[in-house]
Amino acid sequence: MAGLYLHIPFCKQKCHYCDFHFSVSRRQLPEMIQAMKRELVLRKDELTETIETIYWGGGTPSLLDERAYAELFETLYKHYKVGEEPEITLEANPDDLDKQKIKLLQDLSFNRISIGIQSFHDDELQMMNRVHTAKDAEYAVLRAQDAGFQNITIDLIYGMPQSNASKWEYNVEKFLQLQIPHLSSYALTVESKTALEHLIKIGKIAAVEEQLAFQQFHTLRNMMKQNGFDHYELSNYALPGFQSRHNVSYWKEKPYLGFGPSAHSFHETTRSWNVSNNAQYIKHLDNGELALEYEQLSVQERYNEYLMTGLRTKWGVDTRKIESNFGKECKIYFEKGALKYLNNQQLLYINNYEIVVNPEFYFSIDGIIADLFWV
Ligand SMILES: C[S@@+](CC[C@H](N)C(=O)[O-])C[C@H]1O[C@@H](n2cnc3c(N)ncnc32)[C@H](O)[C@@H]1O
Ligand code: SF4
Known part of the structure; x- marks a missing residue:
């Protein structure tokens, strides 16, 4: 998909x-x-x-x-x-x-x-x-x-x-x-x-x-x-x-392709984006070449990205996925670190393997997510 x-x-x-x-x-x-x-x-x-x-x-x-x-x-x-x-x-x-x-x-x-x-x-x-x-x-x-x-x-x-x-x-x-x-x-x-x-x-x-x-x-x-x-x-x-x-x-990390100036794409571990300039975009394509830049995401960047999108949704993030996609070290970091502190304050729900932000606190979500980032 x-x-x-x-x-x-x-x-x-x-x-x-x-x-x-x-x-x-x-x-x-x-x-x-x-x-x-x-x-x-x-x-x-x-x-x-x-x-x-x-x-x-x-x-x-x-x-x-x-x-x-x-x-x-x-x-x-x-x-x-x-x-x-x-x-x-x-x-x-x-x-x-x-x-x-x-x-x-x-x-x-x-x-x-x-x-x-x-x-x-x-x-x-x-x-x-x-x-x-x-x-x-x-x-x-x-x-x-x-x-x-x-x-x-x-x-x-x-x-x-x-x-x-x-x-x-x-x-x-x-x-x-x-x-x-x-x-x-x-x-x-x-x-x-x-x-x-x-x-x-x-x-x-x-x-x-x-x-x-x-x-x-x-x-x-x-x-x-x-x-x-x-x-x-x-x-x-x-x-x-x-x-x-x-x-x-x-939000569920499915791949997507973005076309046209400034559009972003994502596939597995690669992110890419087109130049944000109409004339330059047209010139590249007229010459038969793409106007794209690529970036290979590190494990750390992918983990942070996963938190950024997942925790903004009602599905939250899945701790099993954190381990399988980003490694054991990352999972330990996630669980031991800021998570317990946040959980005590009722900011997060823990539902079996899923960690979900209490929607009442969505307005302060950037601060919550920043606490869980791998920096
Ligand atoms: C980029 S616009 C494109 C859609 C369409 N051109 C329009 O204006 O309705 C997509 C949506 O982003 C939201 N948006 C854009 N800039 C925003 C800003 N600075 N603060 C809050 N919402 C913004 C607006 O609600 C807008 O409908
Ligand atoms: S400037 Fe264009 S893209 Fe931006 S909100 Fe207005 S109509 Fe939409």
């Missing part, structure tokens, strides 16, 4: 908080599609596993036209062994989801849409320089549902400077009213060199309050629990049957 990720590095405008790789000029879009097709062909023998999930992310993959989707799908299906019922997700911005686009997505066999809504308040959307309004976002969801899309997820950001307890509750209530089966919700991170960082520095936007984010995380967790959602990963909630198969396979 494996996953494919396609990174479409273009956006209509730059959201103030975002530091993902994208360009607001679409001049190179046609060449980019050709370059990504070449990358798909050049790497066709990298994986022997069947592809069970395909994820189109970005940037804004919903701004592509029919021909771009069709060409990339055609190349992908021609060169990769795709399973019988793959999960095929498209990250979509609300302003792209008109009736025609939704119909096209269905015809192209996308079966999951991830809509970046971020907030149902116009002042927050404006503050973040989003293209769409709250109403646009709501109608986009309703249109996708009317067209028959069931597997829908949305993104909401908490801990925003202009937010407060009742505004956040409204966001979660709106999500629940819309009867969407999956939610990804992230705490606003002030990334370096973003417009958000600058605007906070010059006092145009208030600083992010950690305490507000903490409260909103718990409000969200409680409201989602009361409504039958499974909090299966730090930032993800699903109704039964609607977990993201693609993301779960990342």
Whole structure:
């Protein structure tokens, strides 16, 4: 079992908080599609596993036209062994989801849409320089549902400077009213060199309050629990049957290949990533060469990575796997070290062989994981 990720590095405008790789000029879009097709062909023998999930992310993959989707799908299906019922997700911005686009997505066999809504308040959307309004976002969801899309997820950001307890509750209530089966919700991170960082520095936007984010995380967790959602990963909630198969396979260390500038790949002990520059990426592929850099992960790095992803999920980490994958020494380190100390404080559950972080403490998870790192 494996996953494919396609990174479409273009956006209509730059959201103030975002530091993902994208360009607001679409001049190179046609060449980019050709370059990504070449990358798909050049790497066709990298994986022997069947592809069970395909994820189109970005940037804004919903701004592509029919021909771009069709060409990339055609190349992908021609060169990769795709399973019988793959999960095929498209990250979509609300302003792209008109009736025609939704119909096209269905015809192209996308079966999951991830809509970046971020907030149902116009002042927050404006503050973040989003293209769409709250109403646009709501109608986009309703249109996708009317067209028959069931597997829908949305993104909401908490801990925003202009937010407060009742505004956040409204966001979660709106999500629940819309009867969407999956939610990804992230705490606003002030990334370096973003417009958000600058605007906070010059006092145009208030600083992010950690305490507000903490409260909103718990409000969200409680409201989602009361409504039958499974909090299966730090930032993800699903109704039964609607977990993201693609993301779960990342967290369970299944191999994946990422195509397009800045996309990462992982297979066994190797991590690789494409150059985060559209022109350089296109130039390499035009010359028939990959724009990839590779890194061989050490046992220590793989163990730390395993903790980083595993402990953020409800499945936690498996001590048997720690021994078989990283060696006895590592297992002793894990068990004897910080683990007992953390266990005494009820931060971790120990369930036979599985070690799971108590979700009540997810908000402080980075500190917990750092205590268990092999340094
Ligand atoms: C990189 S975006 C791509 C999806 C799509 N372009 C959109 O804007 O909805 C994926 C998600 O990451 C989240 N995100 C990006 N930057 C973030 C930040 N600095 N803090 C919190 N969440 C962030 C947003 O929720 C966003 O929907
Ligand atoms: S949040 Fe999405 S739309 Fe906004 S700049 Fe980032 S990738 Fe583009």
